[in-house]
Amino acid sequence: MSGTLYGLGLGPGDPELVTLKAARILRQAPVIAYPLAEGTPSFARAIAAPHLPGGQSEIAIGLCMADAREPARAAYDRAAFEIAAHLGAGRDVAALCEGDPFFYGSFMYLFERLAADFAVEIVPGVSSLAATAAAARRPLAARNDTVVVIPAPLPDATIAARIEGATSFAIMKLGRHFARVKALLAELRLIDACIYVERASLPEERILPLAETGNDAPYFAMILGYRGAEPAMQVPRRKAAFA
Template identity: 60%
Template sequence: MTGKLYGLGLGPGDPELITLKAHRILTGAPVIAYPAPDTGPSFARQIAAPYIGAHQLEVPIIVPMRVERFPAQEVYDGAAETLARHLDAGSDVAVLCEGDPFFYGSFMYLFERLSGRYETEIVPGVSSMMAAAAALGRPLAARNDVLSIVPGPLDDDIMQARIEAAGAVAIIKVGRHFARIRALIEAMGLTSCAGYVERVSLAEQRVLPLADVTEITAPYFSMILIYKGGEGWNARTAAATE
């Protein structure tokens, strides 16, 4: 009998936002794997730390944090082989995923390599986008609004077209692209419709109207939400964050 592979969504950072199901599997799995940078701690492990026991075997999956391209396929090939050895030995393996495993999550690359060979279960998690809307105190979309999720690294012309076509927009992966993205939003006349959230659900969380952000850079874990629909949420959001 082989072990079972789990992809556990842990939510945006607050350990209390881990679902009951993810907690049950996390505390019961003999092997815990998680992505980790080659420098610094693993954010996924930090979220789960209160629930990891000394009896559990931990398997860090080292993923280089680089702007330039790196051999990602080799990283996931090697990680899949390592996890397969534990699964073949009959041990269940829980892979920790910040946010949700299938929402821009690295777990999908392990899923691609292992799900055809082993029983696999995905446990969804609270995404940072949902947590950011909650922190901002403004619904993401309503009625027939079209919500677009726009990655920050996109070129300006593509990003502008996506924003123009939607009633509500979540710009993720802002980080080092913040100054350029804010300039584009200002040029489109949408600054008053935009809210900024960084490190959502963590102790150092910041929630501001985009117009009130004075920095020219943003941390990796930051997001901009834009609402252009017919509801009067922008004014209420500005008042709530003052």
């Protein structure tokens, strides 16, 4: 019989936020696969490390972080071929994914290549959105509020339109787009309604009102904003990684 492919959501970074089910599969799966950006250790594997028994076969999915899509497609093609060999031989494979597999998760690219031929089980994880709201002590929505999640690489006009149609908004994938997005929110007169959270759940977590930040941010950062009628929340400032 073929093995099962598990898409494991590992949460935002704190290994204690890995679910009991994901931890059990990490201990049992004979093969693990994880994304590996060139030149850096795998964040997904680092989250899983405390739960790994050792001795498992490992498949590192080397990804080029350039804007071009073709190198990433080729990397997932190669990984899917290698994973399929293990599954076909009856070995389960746990594919590690930061956050949640189907919330901007890398696992979806393996799923689209392998789900038609093999058994697949998705184990949801704590998303970066949920972790950021918890760190900021900012409810995402109340009563009839609507929430929109916006990728920072979108054009300014698109971001502004998405914000206009929602009560509560989260802007993620900041990185090199941060200064532009911050300037846009200032132009929209929303900067004082926004909280900045960097590396939620990790020891270097950083939380500030957006107006008090500089113009640099890592990829693992998020802006939470609110345009509704609920009372404003106090921001729990934390500057452990202030730069």
